[in-house]
Amino acid sequence: MLRQVLLWASENAWLERQMRHRGFARRAVSRFMPGETAGAALEAARRLGEHDISTVFTKLGEALDDRDEIEKVVQHYLGLPGRIAGMELNSQISIKLTQLGQDLGQEVAQANLERLAVAAAEHGNVVWVDMEASPYLDETLDIFTTTLARHPNLGLCVQAYLYRTAADVERLLAVGARLRLVKGAYQEPADIAWPRKPDVDENFMVLTRLMLENANPAAPHGLATHDTVLLGRILDEAREMGLPRDAFEVQMLYGIRAREQLALRRRGIPVRVLISYGPHWYPWYMRRLAERPANLGFVVRSVFTR
DSSP, X not given: OHHHHHHHHHTOHHHHHHHHXXXXXXXXXXXXXXXXXXXXXXXXXXHHHTTTOEEEEEEOOOOOXXXXXXXXXXXXXXXXXXXXXXTTOOEEEEEOGGGTTGGGOHHHHHHHHHHHHXXXXXXXXXXXXXXXXXXXXXXXXXXXXXXXXXXXXXXXXEETTBTTHHHHHHHHHHTTOEEEEEOOOSOOOTTTBOOSHHHHHHHHHHHHHHHHHTOOTTSOEEEEOOOHHHHHHHHHHXXXXXXXXXXXXXXXXXTSSHHHHHHHHHTTOOEEEEEEESSXXXXXXXXXXHHOGGGHHHHHHHHTOO
C-alpha cells in the first residue's frame, strides 16, 4: 500500500510544488544525488573511482515535447563522453527516450539516440537506454533494436515486474544486447505486472539466469538491486554456473548501501553506481522511495535535522 501511495505521489503536481520549496526535502534528496550539475556528478564519480567503483550518469527529466528543450538535453549528453574521457573515469551515460523526443515521434528519438551513440563511440563509451512506463515499452524496444544494429555500444534496461520481460529478454539476448535488469519503478496494473514483491524477486532470478547464461565480460550485463538477500542468491547462482567474478556487474544507486558496494569490490566483483543529477528530481526521488519505503525514515529524520 505504501509503495502505491508513493508512486501516486510521484505523479502529483501539487505535491511536487510543495516538495520543491521544502528545505527538508532537498536535504533528503541530497543523500541520493550529489548535486544538480554534471560537475557534481563527475566529482562524485571521481571519488568512487578511487575505490575502483564504476559509474553511470543520468540527467533527470522525462516526457519532453519542446524541441528546444530536447536539443539542450541532447547537447548536454553529447558533451559528456569527452568530459568523462578527460577525467579518465570508468563512467557511462544513461538516457530516457522521452528526453530525446519520443513523444514527438519514434523517428525523433531514434535520430537523437544515434547521435549520442556516435559521440559515445568516439570515446569508447556506452549509452544505456532506460525503460519507462509500459505504454512506451514496445516503441522503446523498436528504437533500441534498430539503433543497436548500427551502433553496438548501446545497453537497455529491462524490468522484472512485468510478465512479458522474459520473452523480451530472450529476444534481446538473441541480437547481442547488453542489458541492465531492475525490478521496476512505475505504477503498473496487475494484469501486466506482478504486484507482490516475492513474485517480482522470483522473476528477477529467472531473468538473472537467462542473462548469466549469456554473460559476456567484454560487455557485461548489469544486475541492479540493493536487496542483499537477492544479491546473495545471484552470487551463488553465478558461482554454481562457474562464471568468473567479472562476468557481470552489480549495479546500485548513489548513496545506497555504500558499504556493500565497497565489500563487493574487495571480493573482486564489478560494481557500477548510477549517479543522477539535475533539477527535475521529484518524480525520480519518489519512485526511489517507492522501491525502498524504508528510506522514508531518512526523510522523516531530515525534517528535524538542520
